[in-house]
Amino acid sequence: MTTETKPKKDLNDEYVYKSDWPELFENPQFIEELCEDILEPYIITKRWYGGKASALKYIELIDHFKIQDNNDAFYGLVLEVNFREAFVQNYFIPIALVTDQSFPQEDIITKIQLNDVHGFLVDATLLESFRKQIFEKILEGAKTKYKGLEFRRGRGCKDTEYISSRFLGAEQSNTSIIFNDKYILKIFRRIFVDQNPDYEINKYLTEKGVFKNTPKYSGSITLRFSDKNVITIALMQRLVKNQGDAWEYFLDQLKGIFKKLSEIHPDVTKIQPIGMFDKIDLSIIPDEIMNYCPMSFFEDIDQLALRTAQMHVALGLERINTQFTPQTYSNDYSVWLKNRLIYQFENRVNLVENNLHKLEGLRLELAQEFLDKKKEIRKRLLDFDESKLKGERIRIHGDYHLGQVLVSDHDFYIIDFEGEPESTIRDRKVKQPPLKDVAGIFRSFNYAVYSTIFNNMEDFRYTKEELFHFAEVLYSYMVTVFLRRYVKYVQSHNLSIGYKKEIKFMLNYCLLEKAVYELGYELNSRPRWAVIPLKGISRIINS
Structure with missing residues (x-):
């Protein structure tokens, strides 16, 4: 048959x-x-x-x-x-x-x-009649007759009528619509049977009113089957007037720095990196750096560090809502963390082994080092002893990088709290060390410096090796300036991240975690760039 x-x-x-x-x-x-x-x-x-x-x-x-x-x-x-x-x-x-x-x-x-x-x-979002209808339902705070489809109006919404709507740029992983040139509605395309972390954190920060540098929660659309069975369909926020994201902003500045360096053309091999925990004030950055970097570049980094610290302090203030109350490190957290990272690490080892034939030069050398030292890296990931840690875990951004920050007149607004795309919705809500976000922005600094080299190498009068050396020098000063401001602020505002030894351990641990995570994306998408996370891993395991 x-x-x-x-x-x-x-x-x-x-x-x-x-x-x-x-x-x-x-x-x-x-x-x-x-x-x-x-x-x-x-x-x-x-x-x-x-x-x-x-x-x-x-x-x-x-x-x-x-x-x-x-x-x-x-x-x-x-x-x-x-x-x-x-x-x-x-x-x-x-x-x-x-x-x-x-x-x-x-x-x-x-x-x-x-x-x-x-x-x-x-797709209904293409029709203005649909966009007008859902905006008006948010303004009304109406509930439809269908089950638990809820339209909520937030504190950040002040309008009383629909005027206009348009799409925000090209289609991304979500669909973003601008209403009345004042609000941005993000329609989530990939959804989860749970409240979206972006909705939870944005609403919390708006209602607490402590952290001003994130768009205000203005409304939402939720599909509710029961109290514990919900899907966040859309999130509406106040539109922040901005000049673009911090990734493009810093890329533009870095390109100018490398061009000026190339014009003056010193022997860059004589300039040495600074240690991450060396305390350095903006006023005493040496001339060998300031000859090529405008003071405003480091002032921007200092300001971004301040906003990051303020975000974490705000997320660590809660003492009633258990979704946001800080927690100490525990054995349960350690088991969760190690299982997750070892699984991810073994996946990356397999990827490197299967992609060695695509690599050459420094990339191949670093990939071979990664494989030769895989036992040591594995041991470092397992070397997480919660009994030695005195800091607190809080809800964090979770996918913090320069692309998640808007620039507005030399100030910064932090957006997109959805968390790591590879993580489950539950894992995104686990309270983690705030220094994981700091490590994320440091890795983003590192990417910005190296992508400036990759995309403009023919414009710079140096060999690739010399450019890579100066990249490490510049990166070290960016990190030091950021860390000094960040640590000073959070410690003076009673957010416990531990003392110097714990901060150093946690930062190195989170930097290694982030670099291993990035390695998977680069090997799958653009093997030429795998040198960036591989250099990051090498820097940590050889320090």
């Missing part, structure tokens, strides 16, 4: 159903074809789809709900994407029916005929 396989329709084919739009989701044929034929070729092309490196097995519609005003009806879809590697991801897509035959082809999910109506299924 043979089983016939139903041929899949071409993208230009039309799906026909004997249903009207309001009753379409009661049609079992539509549900089947939506999951099996329509959505799969659509989502794999989207920037927000995070399963491109895995083999999609099947899609299941686990929930849908109507978002309806007087005339316009839209549906929200909650999808479960199952992969052949035996894991799942959940996604949110709002959809709409349009009959405009001039609708852009690239924005169409599929052609569809409902009784005598010919039209298209599209």
Whole structure:
């Protein structure tokens, strides 16, 4: 007996159903074809789809709900994407029916005929009528009649009517919409059955009112099945007027520094790095550095350190809400941390072994050192003794780097508290050492310095080895300036991060963790850049 396989329709084919739009989701044929034929070729092309490196097995519609005003009806879809590697991801897509035959082809999910109506299924965010409707529901703080779909208005929202909406830049892992040129609504595409950390932390910081340098919580959309079974669909915040993110801002400054260095052309090998814990005030940075670096460069780093410290102090203030109350280190935390990091480390070892043939020169040399010293690195990751640590663990940013910071007139605003993309939603909420965020920004400094070299090497009158040497010198001063301001502020505001020995251990530990994490991305995406995390790992294990 043979089983016939139903041929899949071409993208230009039309799906026909004997249903009207309001009753379409009661049609079992539509549900089947939506999951099996329509959505799969659509989502794999989207920037927000995070399963491109895995083999999609099947899609299941686990929930849908109507978002309806007087005339316009839209549906929200909650999808479960199952992969052949035996894991799942959940996604949110709002959809709409349009009959405009001039609708852009690239924005169409599929052609569809409902009784005598010919039209298209599209992502509802493309329609102003949808954007207007959800903004007005947030203003009202309305709850829909469908289960627990909640629209909440936050303290940062002062408007009373919809005026305009537009998309923020190119499509990313989420969809961001600007309302009234005052608010940014982030629609989460990959979703979790739990409150999103970005929502939790943003709302907490706004309501506490202690940390001003993050966008104010202005509203949210939540799908609530029960008190402990929720999905954060969207987060709205006040729009911060800015000149872009700190990554591009510092890249621009670093390019100028390296150009000036190249013009003066000293013997850079005679300039030596400074130790991370050497105390140095801005006023006594030596001329051999200040000849090429404007004072404003280090003043910006000092200001970023202050804002980072203020964020951590604010996150460590809570004494009632257990989601935010600080905790000491414990055996449970150590077990969780070690299991997580050893699994990640073994994955990176396998990646390096499988990619050695792609590496050459310094990258190959450092990769071989990584493999030769894998037992030592493994031991360092396991060498976490909570009984020797006196500091506190708090809720942290979790994915802190220069791209998560907005620049506004030489000041900085911290955004995007979702946490590490590789981590589970539960792991993102585990209280961790605040110095993990500091390590994240240090690794980002390191990336900024080296990417300046990689992207502009032909403009600089030095060999790659000489540029790498000056990169280490400049990086050491950036780190020292940041750390001095950060430690001074948090310690004077009673956030316990331990004393010098503990700070040094924790920073080196978190820097190693971050560099190992980065190694996976670089080997998978751009092996030429693997030298950056490999140098970071080498620096730590040889110090």
